[in-house]
Amino acid sequence: MRRRKGSLSLVAAAGLAVLSLAGCDTDTVYHSYRHVAPSGWEREDTLRFHLDTLRENMRGQLSVGLRCDDRYPYKSIWVVVEGRFAPPLLTWRDTVECRLADSLNRMQRGIHVYQYDTPAGSQPFTKGQTGTIRVWHCMQREHLPGILDIGIRLRHPH
Numbered sequence: 296m297r298r299r300k301g302s303l304s305l306v307a308a309a310g311l312a313v314l315s316l317a318g319c320d321t322d323t324v325y326h327s328y329r330h331v332a333p334s335g336w337e338r339e340d341t342l343r344f345h346l347d348t349l350r351e352n353m354r355g356q357l358s359v360g361l362r363c364d365d366r367y368p369y370k371s372i373w374v375v376v377e378g379r380f381a382p383p384l385l386t387w388r389d390t391v392e393c394r395l396a397d398s399l400n401r402m403q404r405g406i407h408v409y410q411y412d413t414p415a416g417s418q419p420f421t422k423g424q425t426g427t428i429r430v431w432h433c434m435q436r437e438h439l440p441g442i443l444d445i446g447i448r449l450r451h452p453h
Contacts, residue, residue: 324349328360328446335366335440341431344447346380349424353451357415359430360446361393364408367441370396373433374445376415380426390433391415408443417452 329342359374372395377388393413428447432439 322451323448324353324355324451325447325449328362328444330444331442335438336432336442336445337439338432338434338437341429342445344428344430346426346428346449349380349420349422351422353420354417355420355449356417356452357428358448358450359391359393359413359415360444360448361395361411361413361442362408362444362446363395363411363441364443365441367395367439369434370394372439372442375429375431375433376447377429378418378426380420380424382424383421385418385420385424385426387416387418389416412448420449 325344325346327344329344331342332340357376357378359376361372372393374391374393375388376391377386379386391413393411395409395411430445430447432442
């Protein structure tokens with residue numbers, strides 16, 4: 296029994312198309328990470344995320360993403376999330392605790408690099424707004440080793 300090369304390629308292409316569509320997250324409006332200096336996250340190192348023109352009115356759900364390794368010495372990290380959007384003017388500031396270890400002091404979600412997503416509240420956004428979300432840590436220690444990346448995700452509510 297002989298197979299035609301053309302039909303096999305067509306089946307493979309169709310399978311890839313279905314898989315790529317199945318992986319889409321249509322609820323996500325914005326999702327991006329910023330790298331932290333390899334030496335660690337300094338308190339004055341504010342990470343900025345610029346969101347371009349929003350396409351619709353919505354009450355967006357925010358979350359903070361964090362990637363760290365074994366050098367991070369604490370069970371959690373406190374960050375400040377501040378947003379400024381216009382027009383119309385929308386500003387907010389919130390403090391968020393990102394828990395990194397479970398009750399047995401084990402880091403979760405990773406082997407050498409650990410990834411976490413922590414809800415950071417919701418905000419009412421207006422179609423046409425553009426803005427910036429800023430994130431910085433508010434821990435007592437100025438220098439935090441082991442923090443690799445910080446991210447922001449804005450999603451439609453479920």
